[in-house]
Amino acid sequence: MMTKRIGTQTIxxxxxxxIISRASIVGPKEGQGPLKDYFDEILTDDYxxxxxxxxxxxxIFEKAVDLALKKVNLKPSDINYLFGGDLLxxxxxxxxxxxxxxxxxxxxxxxxSTMAEALSLAAMMIDGGFxxxxxxxxxxxxxxxxxxxxxxxxLGNQRxxxxxxxxxxxxxxxxxxxxxxxxxTYVTTGKVVDLGIKDANNMGAAMAPAAADTIINHFRDTGFxxxxxxxxxxxxxxxxGSDLLYEILAREGFDIKDIHMDCGLEIFxxxxxxxxxxxxxxxxxxxxxxxxxxxxxxxxxNRIFFMATGALLSTTSTQQGESxxxxxxxxxxxxxxx
Amino acid sequence: xxxxxxxxxxxxxxxxxTEPKPNLIKNGIGAFVVGGIxxxxxxxxxxxxxxxxxxxxxxxxxxxxxxxxxxxxxxxLGVYDDIGKRAGAGSIxxxxxxxxxxVSPAMEFKREGYVFGVGAKMFVIAGPVLVYGITTSVIxxxxxxxxxx
Numbered sequence: 001m002m003t004k005r006i007g008t009q010t011i012x013x014x015x016x017x018x019i020i021s022r023a024s025i026v027g028p029k030e031g032q033g034p035l036k037d038y039f040d041e042i043l044t045d046d047y048x049x050x051x052x053x054x055x056x057x058x059x060i061f062e063k064a065v066d067l068a069l070k071k072v073n074l075k076p077s078d079i080n081y082l083f084g085g086d087l088l089x090x091x092x093x094x095x096x097x098x099x100x101x102x103x104x105x106x107x108x109x110x111x112x113s114t115m116a117e118a119l120s121l122a123a124m125m126i127d128g129g130f131x132x133x134x135x136x137x138x139x140x141x142x143x144x145x146x147x148x149x150x151x152x153x154x155l156g157n158q159r160x161x162x163x164x165x166x167x168x169x170x171x172x173x174x175x176x177x178x179x180x181x182x183x184x185t186y187v188t189t190g191k192v193v194d195l196g197i198k199d200a201n202n203m204g205a206a207m208a209p210a211a212a213d214t215i216i217n218h219f220r221d222t223g224f225x226x227x228x229x230x231x232x233x234x235x236x237x238x239x240x241g242s243d244l245l246y247e248i249l250a251r252e253g254f255d256i257k258d259i260h261m262d263c264g265l266e267i268f269x270x271x272x273x274x275x276x277x278x279x280x281x282x283x284x285x286x287x288x289x290x291x292x293x294x295x296x297x298x299x300x301x302n303r304i305f306f307m308a309t310g311a312l313l314s315t316t317s318t319q320q321g322e323s324x325x326x327x328x329x330x331x332x333x334x335x336x337x338x
Numbered sequence: 339x340x341x342x343x344x345x346x347x348x349x350x351x352x353x354x355x356t357e358p359k360p361n362l363i364k365n366g367i368g369a370f371v372v373g374g375i376x377x378x379x380x381x382x383x384x385x386x387x388x389x390x391x392x393x394x395x396x397x398x399x400x401x402x403x404x405x406x407x408x409x410x411x412x413x414x415l416g417v418y419d420d421i422g423k424r425a426g427a428g429s430i431x432x433x434x435x436x437x438x439x440x441v442s443p444a445m446e447f448k449r450e451g452y453v454f455g456v457g458a459k460m461f462v463i464a465g466p467v468l469v470y471g472i473t474t475s476v477i478x479x480x481x482x483x484x485x486x487x
Contacts, residue, residue: 051449155439156435244353
């Protein structure tokens with residue numbers, strides 16, 4: 001029993017699932033960012049022909065899954081499980097998409113950490129022998145997130161320098177027990193960490209301790225160190241959160257500065273007026289499925305620790321003055337198995 | 339775990355120390371210039387109508403109506419939020435900003451219907467201003483009635 005568990009929070013897969021297909025779709029603003037050449041599709045209309053932002057988000061979720069399926073000539077009926085989530089109340093984007101796709105569906109909410117959460121579970125499902133093919137997919141949409149979490153789009157208010165910009169985009173990854181990599185080899189599941197940050201406009205600061213916690217536990221559980229990785233990727237800590245992460249890790253003697261990449265910082269550039277960086281479930285999903293996996297297949301990276309971070313707040317908890325509980329889930333993706 | 343590495347209050351202090359601050363000078367200048375322009379436009383209409391022979395009170399009512407219209411119009415065109423991004427309080431405080439705070443949710447929540455969307459959400463931002471503005475004016479009115487005359 002429990003032979004696949006190592007340490008307190010980590011799983012080492014016995015037969016690591018392979019990533020056989022991936023797709024990423026982004027909105028027009030993301031399509032002007034530095035990673036624009038890596039995405040499968042750049043929307044010209046962020047309504048995607050739908051009548052509400054929520055339906056538009058659901059549509060891109062579905063499109064991303066469809067596209068990933070088409071790339072490997074699979075049908076929805078070939079897939080055993082879909083793990084998906086998004087930021088909207090009761091995760092309607094994913095559920096509405098799952099309604100039309102008819103794949104057995106586990107809906108997840110891990111805020112912006114959902115992509116890593118979905119990948120973890122989709123991989124466990126395969127290694128556990130419960131599935132041959134699984135999909136992990138997430139989405140977010142700037143306009144649907146704004147109206148739920150913040151203000152109407154046309155309100156003339158100012159963003160604080162610590163605030164982040166929700167990415168419009170969806171990413172889908174298909175895992176299989178067959179395939180030639182890249183492989184998911186380890187999963188480190190995060191705990192909810194809260195160091196008392198209450199500012200909903202500074203989620204990077206709120207999430208940094210959760211990210212640090214998961215990284216430190218991953219290194220402790222596995223015995224790895226930063227030198228074992230080509231890249232340690234965080235989801236959307238942004239500029240503020242990344243610096244805080246280095247600071248906390250330094251106290252434990254880890255330095256990841258040179259191999260660290262934050263999806264929220266990569267997807268936009270300075271001139272795009274996004275303050276501290278991008279965020280949202282779609283942020284880490286499109287950077288993983290667009291940039292990271294594509295560069296991995298070219299050989300730029302051989303071994304990465306992909307960790308998406310999520311701020312588990314709601315508008316209610318913020319208004320009631322509660323602090324922001326946060327989580328970070330990590331998965332190790334390797335190009336080859338040794 | 340993270341709490342063993344860094345204490346809660348210590349972390350909060352670190353965040354406070356390291357977080358980027360808004361650029362006071364740049365924001366101040368933006369607010370000053372834009373707020374000034376909006377008020378100058380208002381003053382232009384006020385002077386114009388008074389020159390045409392309207393009384394002060396009538397001229398200022400018409401001016402308010404025009405400024406509210408301009409705020410709503412620019413919101414509808416999708417321009418007011420771009421102005422507000424740079425101007426901050428310079429475009430929030432004048433009556434055009436009040437107009438923007440009502441029109442923007444009305445536009446945003448149209449999909450939820452005219453009753454529960456537009457109707458119910460229209461005052462979601464301006465509501466508190468109305469509640470406390472009217473309450474304060476009533477209190478001041480009562481005080482004035484008893485002590486001011």
